[in-house]
Amino acid sequence: MIEGSGINLSVNLGRIKLKNPVVTCSGTFSSGLEYSEFYDVSILGAVTTKSFSFVSRAGNPPPRIWETTCGMLNSIGLQNEGIDFFIKNHLPKIKSLGAKIILSIFGDDPGEFKKIAREVKKVESSLLAVELNLSCPNVKEGGIAFSSMPAEVEKITEAVCKILEIPLIVKLSPNSDSIIESAIRAKCGGAEAVSIINSIVGTAIDIDTFKPRLGNVTGGMSGPAIKPIALAKVYFLAKADILPIIGMGGIYDWRDAVEFLVAGASAVGVGTANFVDYEAGKKIIEGIRNYLSKKGINDINKIIGKAIC
């Protein structure tokens, strides 16, 4: 319940309890420390960190960014300092800000996921949940390959589930036709929820030099341009009623967020919008509350999945 408003914004995704449905998308908010200079990030349902691997990763060669019409391509390639760095340097700071944390992790294979999970085990009481990034489009190993192999999704989820007691969220890709099957496998492996969609594989080419705009040739497309695709994926997965969904892909303002909730997402992820408006998350929470207030709806759960027919 939000104080004074009389409107319930809290949602449950299985064991994951959020005070409001707005979380950040992995890779667009780092660990929340930079954005905490712009607003109190503890007001968010949760901060989803960038994906951490077992050891540090250099990331992909630049250029890594190319803007497209109402969207962007990125090929960061999961540059990160490794899970130990997160635990020692980021976690104490973001915890002290009072934010709920969903830690995103990434491995090249099930073995690496297990190694990361054993490290995370030491601090799991500080985390709300762990998100398994099984769908990064920008890395050769793992990443996109997992999303086209639902059996791997189950194997990895199950392996991490045996190590950690906190809830697991599995992030799936729009770049294969197996979202529903992968979600079923994630559930079999013990996942609590799924987040969809990761970015869509795309590219751009310089017609003067004949070279791709990105050092990695392809990148993940995100931003408002992909919203209808993401929304359709959320709708059909929600209709299949497998696991609670964190819906994401092109959410720019509160209207987009409400659309995803109505399409069946129990929570929403704000990603690229954070780059454009550093206060996007805060504004979306306020916008959803005002929308419900104007509609005379006292509980956000009453609109979740209303569009499903």
Next chain:
Amino acid sequence: MKLLSGEIISNEKCGKGLYKIEVFSPYICRNANAGQFVNVKCSPDGILDPLLRRPFSIYNVEKEYNVFSILYLEKGKGTKFLSDLKKGSNLNFAGPLGSSISIGDRSKNFLLVGGGIGIAPLYFLARTLIQKGKNIFFAAGFKDNNFIEWSGELTRLGINYRIFTEDGSWGDEGLATDFVKENIKKYKNYKIYCCGPRDMLISMQDILAGKKISVTALLEERMACGVGVCRGCAVKIKDGNGSFVYKTVCKDGPAFDLMEVIFD
């Protein structure tokens, strides 16, 4: 750093596609240092194209008026939007972003080498150095005489400078880097700062290889967040072990030791 809105005091054309926009912002004037930038929303509220903010070096800070300025070239949709903004309207920007250039007390002499719009951050640096009583020489290179109207501002700084143009239409014909190459012995006790196109920076690296002269480059890359979150604006920097690391122009930079930068 803050997300801000500031009144546009002026937005004047000073060359073909070249503009200077002046913005009222006591916060930027109090907090900005040479080398930093602002990340500007270059589309109206609710319009999603262009989507991402555009980073611009802070060109000047006039503390007495609480006004800072950006010098920019109209190149695409974002800068077209910017050039159409009228005096009296507001600019949506975040800043100051990036690391400040630290100017030690030990160095007395500074050589600034700018190419094209790369002169913008060096102008703010020159003003900062003047306030600290440093000796400055500014070598500025351009393709043609498009910056001739702007040069009045350089003249008013009261420092020594030379202008070079590739077509010889203004100043000396040739490249600013050729001037540096020919006169490098004169500048062996100078600290060098440069900003400009990639080819210019590569030339500077060649000229200064093995010379043991301190040289800092202000780099440019396409950015998404501008605050060190997304790692989009990565540049390859030597790590001292014969390998490299990717650093961000927006947070680790924009200023880097030029001799540590790897241009692939």
